[in-house]
Amino acid sequence: MNYYNEIKQELINNEIYKKVKDYSKNRRDLITYYNVGKLLVDAQGGEKRAKYGDSLIKEYSLKLISEVGKIYNARTLRRIRQFYITFKNWSAVPTKLTWSHYCELLVLNDINKINYYIKITEEQNLSYRELHNKIKNNEYERLDDKTKNKLITKEKPKVNDFIKNPILIRNSYNYEKISESILKKLILEDLDNFLKELGIGFTYIESEYKIKIGNDYNYIDLLLFNYIYNCFVVVELKVTTLKKEHIGQIQVYMNYIDKNLKNIYQDKTIGIIICKKGNSFVLEYSSDERIYETVYKLENITQ
DSSP states (O other), X not given: OOHHHHHHXXXXXXXXXXXXXXXXXXXXXXXXXXXXXXXXXXXXXSHHHHHHOOHHHHHHHHHHHHXXXXXXXXXXXXXXXXXXXHTOSGGGSOTTSOHHXXXXXXXXXXXXXXXXXXXXXXXXXXXXXXXXXXXXXXXGGGSOHHHHHHHHHTOOOOTTTTOOSSEXXXXXXXXXXXXXXXXXXXXXXXXXXXXXXXXXXXXXXXXXXXXXXXXXXXXXXXXXXXXXXXXXXXXXEOSSBOOHHHHHHHHHHHHHHHHHTOOTTSEEEEEEEEESBOOHHHHHTOOOTTEEEEEEEXXXXXX
16 A cells, blocks of 8 residues: 555645635644544554654655645654544544644643643634643643543533632733732733633622621622622632631621622622632631632743
8 A cells, every 4th residue: 555645645635625615624634634644653554653653754754845845844744643643533523623723732642631722722712822822831730630530520510620720810010029909900900811710601790899797898809700600709819828817708708799799590609719828727627618719820921
C-alpha cells in the first residue's frame, strides 16, 4: 500500500474543498487530518511504533512541502498523527473546535485535561487565543481534585465545583500592597474574567450592596446571582488569612438575603470568601456547608 500517495491525495482534496465550500471547511479539515493521522500511524506500523519513529514523518514532510504546500512540515504531521492517536473514535471529535484549538490541546498529553478544555471551549465559545490563555494560566490545575473526578465520572457538578483556587485577579496597576477596596476595584475592572474564575452561571448584581440590620447599615462586597443553580451569591473579600469572624459575618449576610431578597422558587444563598490565605481549620468547624473559600493571586501586568 502506498501510504504517501494516499496522504498526499487527502491533503490535496482538502485544499480544493476549502476553496469551494468555505462554510464547512473546518469540519473537512478535521476529517482530513483524522484520516491522514490514521494513515501515518498505519504507515509507521501501529500506534506504539508511531510514537517513537519520526524518520517517515520527515521523509513525507519534505515531499509534501514540495508537492502540496509548506504548511505540511514535520511538526504539522506530528500533530496530525497525535490528533488521530488522541481521538481514535471519530464520533468523539467535537467539530465546533477548529484545528487551531486542537493544536493548543494536543500538547497537553492528558485526555482528562483535554476533555475539560474542550468542554469550556464549547460552553464559552472560546477563540483559540482565549483557550491558549486558559491553558497558560493552569485553569484545570486550579480545580479541586473532587471536581476533576466529577468531570471524569460525569457526575452532576455543584455550584462551587468550578471555583478556581487560587483565583487570578489582574493587577492592572501593579500594586505591591492592596486593601479590600483596591481588590474590589481590580475585580470590577475585569469583571467578566472574575466571574469565569468563579465558574459557570455567575452574573453580577451590585457592589457594596446595602442592607439594614437593626439600626445599622452593612455593605456586601459583591452580590451575584447564579442563573444555572438559581441562587444568590454573597462574595466577601479579605486581604488577610481567613478568620472565624469572617464566617460569622458572611452567614449574617447570606441569611439576610434569604429572608429579604430570595423568593420561594430560588435555592438558598451561598457565600464565597476570597482571602489572601486560606484556613481549612476554620471551615472544618463551620456547620454551614453553603460557605466556600478560595484565595486570590494577583497577576501583575507587564508594561
